[in-house]
Amino acid sequence: MPRNTRIHEKEVFVGLFDILGFSKLVENNELGKVADMYAAFRNDVVAEGISAINSLHKHTKTKDRVRCRAFSDSFLIYTTSSNANCFRSILGVCDFLFMAAVQHSLPIRGSITRGPLMATQGVEIGRSIVEAYKNEQKQEWIGCWISDECVSKLDIDEYLADRSLVKYEVPLKTGEVQKKLAFNWVKSVCWKTMFENRKNDFTIDQIKEAGTFGTVAASEWDIRRKLDNTRLFVKSLRVVFPAACGVESLCERVCTQEP
Numbered sequence: 001m002p003r004n005t006r007i008h009e010k011e012v013f014v015g016l017f018d019i020l021g022f023s024k025l026v027e028n029n030e031l032g033k034v035a036d037m038y039a040a041f042r043n044d045v046v047a048e049g050i051s052a053i054n055s056l057h058k059h060t061k062t063k064d065r066v067r068c069r070a071f072s073d074s075f076l077i078y079t080t081s082s083n084a085n086c087f088r089s090i091l092g093v094c095d096f097l098f099m100a101a102v103q104h105s106l107p108i109r110g111s112i113t114r115g116p117l118m119a120t121q122g123v124e125i126g127r128s129i130v131e132a133y134k135n136e137q138k139q140e141w142i143g144c145w146i147s148d149e150c151v152s153k154l155d156i157d158e159y160l161a162d163r164s165l166v167k168y169e170v171p172l173k174t175g176e177v178q179k180k181l182a183f184n185w186v187k188s189v190c191w192k193t194m195f196e197n198r199k200n201d202f203t204i205d206q207i208k209e210a211g212t213f214g215t216v217a218a219s220e221w222d223i224r225r226k227l228d229n230t231r232l233f234v235k236s237l238r239v240v241f242p243a244a245c246g247v248e249s250l251c252e253r254v255c256t257q258e259p
Contacts, residue, residue, distance in 0.1 A: 010080075012079045012082050016076055016110060016133050017077070017144070018073055018110070019038075021107065040104055041101070044096065049097070053089050053092045065080055065086055066079055068093075091165075094188070101142075108142065110144040112146050115131060115149065143170070143182055143185065144183035146183055165183060166184050186233075
């Protein structure tokens with residue numbers, strides 16, 4: 001295709017998410033059941049989550065504010081611009097991702113970056129995807145790292161104030177200790193559970209039970225580390241939420257569960 005007929009690259013927010021332990025899930029379970037679980041998870045994220053977010057902006061010039069591509073156990077999510085509204089939209093997708101992950105027992109890990117992307121005819125190419133992939137692979141937990149570049153042109157205090165983001169020492173495989181921005185998925189799960197059950201108690205055993213979260217065993221050290229690091233993150237949010245929202249009891253169950 002001649003260069004002048006291509007769609008020009010555009011600066012956007014890009015998120016890359018992986019389902020952890022997916023290969024073992026396929027190897028150790030009936031394929032039909034895994035396919036059903038994956039289809040239900042994808043439907044909750046794409047058909048319901050992203051569609052709902054985009055429907056809020058159907059009367060704007062840009063029909064879809066967020067787009068998604070699924071490749072087996074990986075999800076590429078990107079916006080159509082890099083303004084504050086688009087950042088808020090991709091965080092909304094993160095809400096649906098982690099709520100669906102807990103509901104379907106599929107632990108996920110991701111990263112969101114901001115940078116150039118070229119998307120045309122079902123093909124997405126850009127340095128932002130590469131950076132998101134590298135950041136996603138560096139982490140050692142169930143969670144999502146938000147790059148500093150994402151908020152360099154935004155009012156970060158807004159997202160810290162409503163607890164959409166938190167500053168946290170994101171566990172990295174290199175052992176590096178440095179506070180970074182993390183998506184606060186615990187808030188997403190709490191709000192969903194409170195809304196559906198109309199009560200402050202929680203029944204999300206997927207988070208606390210290492211042996212059943214994603215149906216992967218916790219006998220391997222790499223899995224143990226990820227789960228332990230996730231428990232520490234949940235535990236750290238005791239001070240973020242009032243006891244009335246139920247996170248206190250959630251933390252107790254997560255942090256006292258034997259791997």
